[in-house]
Amino acid sequence: xxxxxxxxxxxxxxxxxxxxxxxRIAIFIQIVYLSxxxxxxxxxxxxxxxxxxxxxxxxxxxxxxxxxYDQTKYLWDFRYFPLSAFFFIPFSILDFEAxxxxxxxxxxxxxxxxxxxxxxxxxxxxxxxxxRDNKRVILxxxxxxxxxxxILNYIHGQINLYVTFFILASLLIFLSRNSNASNFLAxxxxxxxxxxxxxxxxxxxxxxxxxFDLKTKKFEFNFIKSFIxxxxxxxxxxxxxxxxxxxxxxxxxxxxxxxTGSNASALNFSFSxxxxxxxxxxxxxxxxxxxxxxxxxxxxxxxxxxxxYVIRKKMKHSIIYGYTLGILIMxxxxxxxxDHHLLNLIPLLIIIIFNLPRKEIMVNLFKRGLFFFNxxxxxxxxxxxxxxxxFPFNFLPTIVLAICLYGVFRVLTQNLEKLQGExxxxxx
Amino acid sequence: MRYKRVFxxxxxxxxxxxxxSIKSVFSYxxxxxxxxxxxxxxxxxxxxxxxxxFGMNWSSSGFFEHIDQGKKMKWEIISLEKxxxxxNLTVNNWKWQxxxxxxxTTNQKSYWYYSNPSxxxxxxxxxxxxxxxxxxxxxxxxxxxxxLNLNQIYNIDDRVLFTIYIDVESDYISNNNPxxxxxxxxxxxxxxxxxxxxxxxxxxxVLLDISLEYIPIYAIPIxxxxxxxxxxxxxxxxxxxxxxx
Numbered sequence: 001x002x003x004x005x006x007x008x009x010x011x012x013x014x015x016x017x018x019x020x021x022x023x024r025i026a027i028f029i030q031i032v033y034l035s036x037x038x039x040x041x042x043x044x045x046x047x048x049x050x051x052x053x054x055x056x057x058x059x060x061x062x063x064x065x066x067x068x069y070d071q072t073k074y075l076w077d078f079r080y081f082p083l084s085a086f087f088f089i090p091f092s093i094l095d096f097e098a099x100x101x102x103x104x105x106x107x108x109x110x111x112x113x114x115x116x117x118x119x120x121x122x123x124x125x126x127x128x129x130x131x132r133d134n135k136r137v138i139l140x141x142x143x144x145x146x147x148x149x150x151i152l153n154y155i156h157g158q159i160n161l162y163v164t165f166f167i168l169a170s171l172l173i174f175l176s177r178n179s180n181a182s183n184f185l186a187x188x189x190x191x192x193x194x195x196x197x198x199x200x201x202x203x204x205x206x207x208x209x210x211x212f213d214l215k216t217k218k219f220e221f222n223f224i225k226s227f228i229x230x231x232x233x234x235x236x237x238x239x240x241x242x243x244x245x246x247x248x249x250x251x252x253x254x255x256x257x258x259x260t261g262s263n264a265s266a267l268n269f270s271f272s273x274x275x276x277x278x279x280x281x282x283x284x285x286x287x288x289x290x291x292x293x294x295x296x297x298x299x300x301x302x303x304x305x306x307x308x309y310v311i312r313k314k315m316k317h318s319i320i321y322g323y324t325l326g327i328l329i330m331x332x333x334x335x336x337x338x339d340h341h342l343l344n345l346i347p348l349l350i351i352i353i354f355n356l357p358r359k360e361i362m363v364n365l366f367k368r369g370l371f372f373f374n375x376x377x378x379x380x381x382x383x384x385x386x387x388x389x390x391f392p393f394n395f396l397p398t399i400v401l402a403i404c405l406y407g408v409f410r411v412l413t414q415n416l417e418k419l420q421g422e423x424x425x426x427x428x
Numbered sequence: 429m430r431y432k433r434v435f436x437x438x439x440x441x442x443x444x445x446x447x448x449s450i451k452s453v454f455s456y457x458x459x460x461x462x463x464x465x466x467x468x469x470x471x472x473x474x475x476x477x478x479x480x481x482f483g484m485n486w487s488s489s490g491f492f493e494h495i496d497q498g499k500k501m502k503w504e505i506i507s508l509e510k511x512x513x514x515x516n517l518t519v520n521n522w523k524w525q526x527x528x529x530x531x532x533t534t535n536q537k538s539y540w541y542y543s544n545p546s547x548x549x550x551x552x553x554x555x556x557x558x559x560x561x562x563x564x565x566x567x568x569x570x571x572x573x574x575x576l577n578l579n580q581i582y583n584i585d586d587r588v589l590f591t592i593y594i595d596v597e598s599d600y601i602s603n604n605n606p607x608x609x610x611x612x613x614x615x616x617x618x619x620x621x622x623x624x625x626x627x628x629x630x631x632x633x634v635l636l637d638i639s640l641e642y643i644p645i646y647a648i649p650i651x652x653x654x655x656x657x658x659x660x661x662x663x664x665x666x667x668x669x670x671x672x673x
Contacts, residue, residue, distance in 0.1 A: 048570060048586070072580065076587055267615060267624075268588035285472050285626075285634040383654060387647045388589070389623070396658060 017138055026142035034108050037154035051100050051157025053078050058088035069253020079257045082243040083195045104154055110161045115141045117168040118347050124175055125317045125355045140350045148378040153340040160343045166193030174319050180228050187232030194237050199344055202330045205306050206322030212310050259291050269384040271397035272337040273297050279392045298333045305329045312412035317355055321408050324348045328405045339381055342373045365407040372400045456566035458508040459619030466503045472637035473497040481606045490557050499524040515566050516540040541566050545575035553579050558601050559612050560594055565620045590616040
């Protein structure tokens with residue numbers, strides 16, 4: 001496809017979206033979110049946002065790279081891979097206020113790219129029994145744009161949308177092409193998302209083309225493609241280890257900040273299972289090791305998630321469910337799962353809603369999960385601030401995450417082949 | 429056309445924001461009124477371990493004077509003054525005691541901060557003595573503390589709740605005091621007063637836990653509402669939405 005063709009197709013898709021009133025409303029809401037974040041930034045939050053960390057980290061690249069994880073140099077902890085700081089170098093050239101505004105305007109345009117990718121994926125994987133026209137697809141895309149987590153994402157100057165963009169780009173390639181080169185490329189793109197923010201790190205095992213048939217007791221494992229995928233993913237991630245090797249302080253700092261530092265034990269509204277347990281121990285003065293809580297929860301949910309993925313029934317587009325499992329496991333297990341992180345999950349839930357046959361009962365479960373995360377979750381964060389003195393547990397979103405995890409398990413173990421059509425080998 | 433106008437209006441507004449250099453000039457303030465009362469309760473006090481770590485005199489003076497599990501300490505705010513470049517808070521102070529009744533006290537104390545935080549020296553400790561914090565901070569706390577050049581023992585996290593972490597290495601206070609490394613967590617409420625204070629040993633073992641005796645009037649109804657929402661959602665699912673085969 002030439003650039004001109006791509007441009008024409010993009011333009012036509014956006015024109016198609018624009019014809020729907022709901023989409024125009026969604027764009028208006030996005031602009032309100034964006035404007036609100038800029039107003040709040042200049043009036044109140046110019047010293048209180050996450051973008052400061054990214055901005056400062058990119059400056060340290062040039063001045064004192066060895067101190068990248070010296071947290072005294074930041075307002076809040078820098079906890080990402082060293083290469084993520086390089087990503088923000090273009091912004092560090094500008095003064096801070098201008099770069100925040102430009103960064104958030106870019107976030108808006110990234111959202112446009114995300115909905116284009118989302119649209120392409122949905123069209124590609126939509127079940128046979130879904131409507132032929134695209135009204136409902138545009139409705140859900142608009143719902144994504146209206147999602148309340150966007151407010152916090154803009155206000156914090158966060159980078160979740162870049163992660164979502166790379167997740168969807170890699171997913172689109174995995175779903176649309178099956179050559180070794182495209183498998184490598186898709187994994188490489190996913191690896192870049194890990195560099196930006198390690199939210200997607202638990203997606204790695206789900207790239208393996210592995211399945212165990214419970215009926216025939218036979219393993220299916222496509223070693224070459226699995227190897228290519230893992231190689232593609234590890235390539236960009238491993239570049240970070242050059243920095244860890246050159247500056248051993250960075251490695252220690254990275255580990256301490258992410259797994260053993262004081263931030264992990266901070267009392268906050270994170271709705272990961274790990275955080276709920278840590279908040280419980282904090283509140284009731286029980287001794288704990290945050291690292292062991294993390295390892296235990298990752299172990300349990302990770303093994304459970306991967307086991308269900310391996311014993312899944314034959315199905316098309318299983319990688320969608322693999323991606324969703326990876327994100328759900330990350331959200332349930334890592335210390336900090338905040339409202340704006342949900343922007344990584346919401347598009348995947350929308351894809352699942354369209355991928356599953358309409359009469360599949362699990363669709364309703366994912367729909368409710370989607371609506372909760374889209375509009376209600378933010379309410380419970382507000383409520384947490386009012387009640388943390390007597391009840392510091394933001395547990396309702398955790399329950400909804402767990403229900404979504406259960407939903408994916410149910411889908412993976414159902415016989416969808418009849419509804420989806422015959423499954424080719426690479427789709428096992 | 430209509431949308432075009434709206435779009436351009438927002439665009440122009442955004443550009444205006446960029447050009448406007450809205451630099452807030454903070455005037456630091458107090459989060460309470462005179463005559464407000466604050467009561468802190470000691471929920472946990474592992475006296476034996478505290479003696480071992482800080483020595484026999486650890487609770488003979490200062491903030492921890494006579495502290496023990498179940499005891500309470502009270503402040504009654506007398507005055508809040510901004511004078512001579514200082515923010516001065518004067519309180520009637522009742523030290524740690526077991527009784528729930530508070531007799532008249534003559535123990536009046538003043539706690540002050542410079543109105544301009546940059547007047548403090550480098551490597552500053554919020555208080556001279558352990559636990560190196562004061563029980564109140566000027567508002568807005570994040571803004572004020574970010575202007576201080578604090579000692580490296582401090583780590584501030586104000587992403588959600590304003591929290592000060594203090595890592596005290598062994599021998600930091602004096603020789604063999606503390607005899608092993610300890611961590612302090614101090615969380616301040618939105619009014620700038622200490623609301624949760626904990627001293628930890630390595631492995632998050634709590635030695636001392638103090639909290640402000642304060643339950644907001646709206647907290648209990650909201651907790652009930654949240655559980656009501658959960659129970660309502662479950663009942664709604666069971667009776668109306670559960671798929672019936």
